[in-house]
Amino acid sequence: MTSTIGSTEHGLSKFHRLLLDQVRHEFTASHQYIALAAWFDARDLPQLARVFYRQSLEERDHAMMIVRFLIDSDVPVTIPQPGEIENDFETTRDCVALALRQEKQVTEQFHLLARAAREENDYTGEQFLQWFLQEQTEEVAKMSTLLNVVDRSAGNLFDLETFVARDMPDESEGSAGAPGTAGPSVG
Numbered sequence: 001m002t003s004t005i006g007s008t009e010h011g012l013s014k015f016h017r018l019l020l021d022q023v024r025h026e027f028t029a030s031h032q033y034i035a036l037a038a039w040f041d042a043r044d045l046p047q048l049a050r051v052f053y054r055q056s057l058e059e060r061d062h063a064m065m066i067v068r069f070l071i072d073s074d075v076p077v078t079i080p081q082p083g084e085i086e087n088d089f090e091t092t093r094d095c096v097a098l099a100l101r102q103e104k105q106v107t108e109q110f111h112l113l114a115r116a117a118r119e120e121n122d123y124t125g126e127q128f129l130q131w132f133l134q135e136q137t138e139e140v141a142k143m144s145t146l147l148n149v150v151d152r153s154a155g156n157l158f159d160l161e162t163f164v165a166r167d168m169p170d171e172s173e174g175s176a177g178a179p180g181t182a183g184p185s186v187g
């Protein structure tokens, strides 16, 4: 008898193993955003700092949504160390470019997850991923726009801060249809 869906006594499905990895990727992204926010904060760029501190909270929530799902799916959860964090940046552009690279990487990770869920006929898993896939489209677009504006501001950090203040407000109403977190959500 073989079972390809979910966890069995023979071990975790590929999808669940990748989801456990994704908890680490989301915590890494959360820490990386704090490093970027602190860099802006230390350089008196409060609007960019605000956006990136907020982004860090959202990544932390993404990790905790996956933790919630794993617990509900009876997958043994271990909380991982985050990966390497970059702290040495020369320019604002370097920071935003790193954020965009990170979001594109996370998008690829979710594509890999989606492929695994489909290969293993894990319909519940596929459904769980839908919100994250949509969220990644939004986050890549957000960082891509910000990078374009950084380039357009041509080094004028006042213009850049004005744009961020005007066009990148905190979204406090939460995200529609977002999966629940383990414990309270903070983003």
Ligand SMILES: [Fe+2]
Binding pocket: 026, 029, 058, 059, 062, 106
């Ligand atoms: Fe995320």
Ligand SMILES: [Fe+2]
Binding pocket: 029, 059, 103, 106, 139
């Ligand atoms: Fe993200």
